[in-house]
Amino acid sequence: MxxxxxxxxxxxxxxxxxxxxxxxxxxxxxSTREVVVEGSFPTPLVDPVPVSVGILFTKEFKEHELVDDATGRGEVSWRVSTGTAQVEFWSTLLPAFFHNVVFIESYEDLQTYDVDAVLIPKVADVQYAIPLYTNVKVYEIWMRYNLALVEPEQIIDKENSTISLENIQPFAEWPLTAYGKTPTAFMQSDSDAVNLAAVMALRDAGANFITSFLRVPGVMDWIDNPEEAQ
Amino acid sequence: MKRALLSVFLLGGLLGGCVTANVDEMTFDAPVAGMTDGSIVILGRRHAPDYDTEPDFIDCIGSHISRGSENINVIPEGQFVDAMYPWFEPRTAPLSIESVGRLMVLPSVAGKLSELDLDYMIWIDGRTQDTNSSGSMTCGVGPTGAGCFGFGTWGTESEYEATIWNFDAGAEVGKMSALTSGQSYMPAVVVPIPIIAPVQDTACDSLGTQLLQYLSAGS
Structure with a gap:
């Protein structure tokens, strides 16, 4: 052309x-730099929390991406797809962290499996910074999640035989922050560095989740008596 | 053309001789007994806001120790951090040997550390960075080809500190540091020729040798 x-x-x-x-x-x-976050995620070394939990990854969560259209600023635009890596990471971490985990894909799953609560993670925000913007020689990724634990009955829409997340009232709801960075000296390209920073942020999210979960208000009461979530 | 290239190589050789590296070594606690057989892990500190200790530097130290003693099993950093996830991430990594004691309360962590049979955990904190730079170089592309002309020089500094934790004694038993610096040059007559000062490699050799002496003392 x-x-x-x-x-x-x-x-x-x-x-x-x-x-x-x-x-x-x-x-x-x-142009636009496109990064589909990829990495390998270790199984955590934890003593499982003695509860049975359903995990519901929403469509937004599975397909999450950070889009920064910088054409107006005359800079490179970024599209960082984290959804696949999010699902892969949390699907590795959560089954090790809880005694029993069921991934809820459908209304039927909720009817079939007896779980004490359903955990719904939501990516509230992802931000990035590259050396061009900050003059610091590191690539950085920040992630903020909103996590909710709800009774399974809360998300069952019997009338329509579907899962509904409208008007749910979680018995525990909390934000979770994560941060990952990659020094410029480690990487050959911007995309590799942003990918690695995102992987580090995911690992940090897992570390934060594991070390803070039992301190979330409402969680200890629930673990003590999981049949009767507050 | 041949003469110009010859001049560049001669200049390179001359300046290569000027590349220097200064090493500053300190050991605070004298070793009392060496390792006859056992495992160690060398980990980089990654919690500073503006730098991470380079993983390849950690690998370099590990290789140096492995080459120096067949009796010492060096567990690769990545393998250890993954096996202990999430307890050695930047957010959670213990900053003192006492914190490891608190981690050992967790049965899964205690079990894994026992399985790994660790004698020493060595933390390396520091980085290599370029300092002053000067000179100028211009490169151009023309119908007959491309080329550069000019001269650039920059300084590089490495500063690393190793802290040794003895798992059997449950105590911090030593600290060592290496500070190296050097000047790199890049003359360019048509082709740029980098003459890089091996600053980080020298720091690796220096710190690796000190650690090896410490770990092998008396054995």
Whole structure:
């Protein structure tokens, strides 16, 4: 396309090549960097909490992505897809953290499996910073989650035989923050660095979850008496 | 052209001879007994806001110790951190040996550490960074080819401190540090020729040797 555009101009062949190169460099500078977060996540070394928990990953959670359209600022735009990595990470962590875990995919799952509560994670916010913006030689990712524990009955819509998250009243609800960084010296490219920072942030989210879960108001009461969630 | 390239190589060789690295070593606690057989893990500190201790530096120290003593089993950092997840993440990593004692209250953690049969845990904190830089270089692309002309130089500093925890004694038993610096040069006549001062490698050799001496003392 760039070639065709230049063909229409009255330029020498060398000048055309040079202009093509400059145009391509300029386009690359204003393009969008796409990162699909990938990493390997270890199983946590924990003594399981003696409860049975259903895990509900919403569509928004599974498909979460951070989009920063920076074309107006004349900078590189970013699209960081974290959804797949979120699901992979929490699907590794939670079954090790709770005595029994069921991944709730449908209304039927809720009817079939007897769980003490359903955990619904939600990605509330993801922010990033790259050295270009901060002058600090690290790539950073911040994540904020809202986590909710609800009684299974709360999300059952018997009339329509579906799962409904409208008007739910969790007996425990709390925010969870996470942070990951990658020094510039470690990485060859921006995308690799942002990916690694996101993986570090996920690991940090898991560490924060494990170390803070039992301090969440309402959780200890529930663990002591899981049949009667508050 | 040949003459220009020859000049560049001669200049490179001359400046290569000027590359220096200063090493400052300190050991606070003298070793009392070395390891005859056992495992250690070397971990980098990653909780500072503006830097992380480089994983490849940790690997370098580990390789140095492994090469120096067949009796010492060095557990790779990544493998250890994954096996102990989430207790050695930047948020949760113990800052003192006493904190490890608190972690041992958890049966799963105590079991895993016992399984790993750790004698020493060595924490490395520090980084390598470029300091002053000067000079200028211009590169151009023309119809007949591309090339650069100019001269650049920059300084590099490495500063690392190793803290040794003895698991059997449940105590911090030593600290060592290595401070190295050097000047790198990049002359360019058509082709840039980097003459890099091996600052981090020197720090690795220095700290690795000190740690090896400590761990092997008396054995």
């Amino acid at each position: 760039v070639g065709r555009l230049l063909d229409s101009m009255t330029l020498g062949r060398k000048a055309q090549r040079l202009l093509t190169l400059i145009t391509l460099i300029a386009l690359a500078a204003c």
